[in-house]
Amino acid sequence: MSPTSSGVPTPDERSSDQRSSDRGASGSGASGSRASGSASSDSGASGSGSLDGGSLGVRSRGGRSSGGRSSGERSGGRRGGRRGRGGDRSMVPEADFQSYYGRPIVRPPVWTHDIAIYLFTGGLAAGSAMVAAGGQATNDPVLRVAGRATAMGALGASAFFLIKDLGRPDRFHHMLRVAKPTSPMSMGTWLLSFFGGAAGVAAAAEVAPFLPDRGVLGLARKVLPPVGAAAGYGAALLAPGLATYTAVLFSDTAVPSWNAAYPDLPFMFAGSALASGAGVGLVAAPGRSMRRMAVAGAAVELAAGHRVEHGHGLLSEPYRKGRPGKLLRAARLLTAVGAVGAVVGHRSRVVSALAGASLLAGSALTRFGVFEGGVESAKDPRYTVIPQREGLNKAGGVKVSGGAAAPPSVPGGPASA
Template structure:
């Protein structure tokens, strides 16, 4: 066998079993060869890849990305809650929600920078705007949202310090920009909570891609219950009614959206959502969302119930994001999650008569 200098880069291969034919057993007699008593032996299908490398390269995402997914939802939901409080004159809920929105957005940006490794990589995302890239669009959504939320939070902080900040002539400008800034952050709140679902499902990852029709709805619902839960924790019961309403609505919406998503996904691609650590987190997220939603209904009479329910809802939202992230990472490790859904999609296209494109071929 001829070898070249490039063969040193080839990964080691597993030893092959020795060849040779096996004698057939059976037959009507010792020398029978008609095969009338032979049993068909069909080996169980095993999916394998070249050099045991994954078919789909797993993204190098770890816990910081899960934190970013969760905090982005909290920031978006809190900003919407703050906008409602702004127009209804609920000063305490407005203040707490605005501060929660900018704090979550800031901490989420830090988590993203930690995952990127170097801060300049985060800044490089703003060099251009590519509307066909969910990551590029999401970066600009985060930037616009943070600008509006930051101005609104600065106005609230100035009032908390009894206007003692050394702003000088900028204070009048801040007063004029406060209300528009609150509206700007609210406009970008829903896209901030939803774009991460688009970002994940726009990849070749088997589990994420199989959920592309519903994942954004799950994330938006999760953001709503998280923001409502945080409002219940930080705001007195008398002023937290809008937060309780948002929490109940978000809980019901997330449970319904999650159930619909799992039913519409390919059953094989959905398996990682029900197995291992991802499955455990997914189950607990549903339980906590249900418990927190029910608790929010009765939280108008008890501060303790409000706090416990709010914490349960925050935990449910975090577990939803981490479960989806972990399930997607796990789905790239087994080629079965890639091959079987592809084969089913191919057969479905052929049954529909689509046999003349680049995906299917006529038989």
């Protein structure tokens, strides 16, 4: 305001003073906004640090949490966690392998114990067919008849339990519509069918002496013995495939412990079938050949079984624990006792028969133990997760399926930017 004025500001003076006041007010507001923004940023950073520290439980070397938790929360965290280096406790909990909604990662087999019985009876049929062929080759009629009768009976039981598990008999018939060499189920169905035909003809030949001499039945009396002999040898040739195809079928599934034991399960099942066939021979007509067969079958079964139970790391664990472990330990004991009894009891018919029964019981428990061990491995997610991680680590960062894993991000590189 000019000193010569009368005390009333002119319009120019009023506009100049108003502009100065507006500039001061705007400057104050900007400063306040910047201060407020800074405070908000600080509080936001503090809140973020508290969230990270509280949720992840990251602790510094001095024992403090990186977040803004209270001393009571920090002391509670120390009491609840595991002790780490330097006297601190880690807030990272133990790994708990749980899948979504508590469901297994791999769906357990829907098969019932009918399949376990099917495994045993199929192996028994195969072993008995080999016993019958041995009796036929050595002109031992008792051994031949016992082997053929047992093979036919066990095969009938095996087919019954298989069809029962399938639900409808026509499903077995439908599997014969195609022959797929890459499918263990398809090949097993054809093996079972051919073996059944050969074993049936061989068993029918045993009734030839009871047929009349004349007419059509008289012709059958003359034809059946040589045809039955050829069929008996044919069944013996198919017996190894029948005894082991179920092991290949198990190994071809996604069940962890079955899939991991694929190199050993066929030998285990073959030895079990051989031991069960020898058990039939020891009960019916004990002799040197049956004792040798019993020892050979037991040795193969025990050696392969040891590999199954101990040779596949974590995936062998289900065969040693719980009910499967008890079954397989009992099977191992019965098989060993049967083999020893077959050797030391060569002068006693009773001891030989008991040894044969022990081998048969051991073979049955072996099939049940392997069956239940696989089912248990499918129920626990860690038998699926841990081996996959180990396989990925051994592959050097390359996925087991063949695809390359994503490379780690390099500080300062595109990934970190």
